[in-house]
Amino acid sequence: MVLNIGPQHPSTHGVLRLKVRTDGEVVSEITPYLGYLHRCFEKHCENITYEQVIPYTDRCDYIASMNNNFGFVVAMEELMEIKVPERVEYIRVIMAELNRIASHLLALGTFGLDVGAFTPFLYMFRDRERILDMFEMVCGARLLYNYMWVGGLSHDIPSNFEQICSGFLDYFEPKILEYNELLRDNKIFVERTADVGVMPADVAVSYGVSGPNLRGSGVNWDVRRDESYSIYDRFEFEIPLGQGQVGSLGDCWDRYWVRISEISESIKIIRQALKGLPAGDIGQALPKKIRPPQGSIYRRTESPRGDLGYYIISDGKPKPFRLKMRSPAFASLSVLDEISRGWMISDVIAILGSLDIVLGEIDR
């Protein structure tokens, strides 16, 4: 039997069509059809200046826009050899990690929703809202920030931000236990996710799966630590790995576990960054005109979905000659067919939820 899931379906997290070939209720093949959200990101980039690219990156992965900004400016600064002021680096890390928490909250909330747990979704959105409020306070936007610029930031943080942020962390840290009680210790959730959609490490690496999905399969790789950028090498944090505690290594439950543990690690990083935040001017390194020298660069950073890479080729003009975005969710989705074969249709929904895809980034 051939079954169409989507393009308009709540569990596809966007506009995605899956053509599922089944034998009874067992999946034998999945063909994803993409492109419903294709906005010609890369073509547009060749016609606009580097400054104008940043708002476009916001709209690629609209769940974690700060991290998308971050990836782009890191690549640009490496290409132009700009040294950014200390204060800017610290603020960037704080924002990126806050956005990582917000993104993981959304991912886990909707993952729970996909397998039938409604309450954690509401709890997580309640707390995500607070993070969005902080972003609004900092740059005026709740979802699409255009906050990090090449060489600096659009605004400095308000004077009471540190206090509000650490207040939030104090409020938020105990909540992780609450989420775990709602999902990790929930028998139905465990039954639906443990041992389901097992992704062996070699398959994950071969498909280019990265980020929490890769670490869920037990591969110890995090760009923040292993190809360190910005000032991540100054902070102490653990890299949570899947261990197959409930089922086998690399199942949906492990991917849940890695994400929820990463939230705690992000809190650690933010606390350290708030503590070390130096005073100073944020605008010193902002170039008047962004004109990178001729050359090319491929730089990847750790977005909440994995290795977010930008390949930028400059011909010395104010517009990119070529700009390619290597989107982590694109690679994560490509593995769906391989790990879903042999599972029930309802398990496909759980697997898709555990991969945490964002269609805005896949289709670009």
Next chain:
Amino acid sequence: MNPVEIKKLISAEFPDAIVENESLQEYQIELKPESWLEIAKYLRTEPKLSFDQLECITGVDLGEDQVLQSRYNFHSLKLRHKLEIIISLDRKKPKLASIEQIWRLGDWFEREIYDMYGIVFEGHRDLRRILLPEDWEGWPLRKNYETPETYHGIVVPKIKAESEWE
């Protein structure tokens, strides 16, 4: 291994494959398209290289009368070194061996390059358009691409001309 050693190793194994190009950076190597599949297998299996992670494949169009390129960024999780391979292809008949069965990431990334540049990856088991509709005409990311006026009666918005931005 450092980039120089990697380059030495590859040029010792495949003496005719490397294209000399002064403008490249240290970790970049330009190769001729002919023996690409063999070299790719070598990159994956040779224990001194063991590039298990293909990070990204980028298609590039160098200009209207110039070549098309396919650029591969490799990384080894085991040995923690990286490499970029550049392969230039003739614009009129861009053809290259597919590495989709060596690194599965190649599957969708090659489809995307086919979609945007029209580079045909020989040996790819399912080479279709991926982001654009199946009946779309032309290769949009080529520099000489002209946007069609309409698609099934829908007007295609034009990208603003350069002068309008200044």
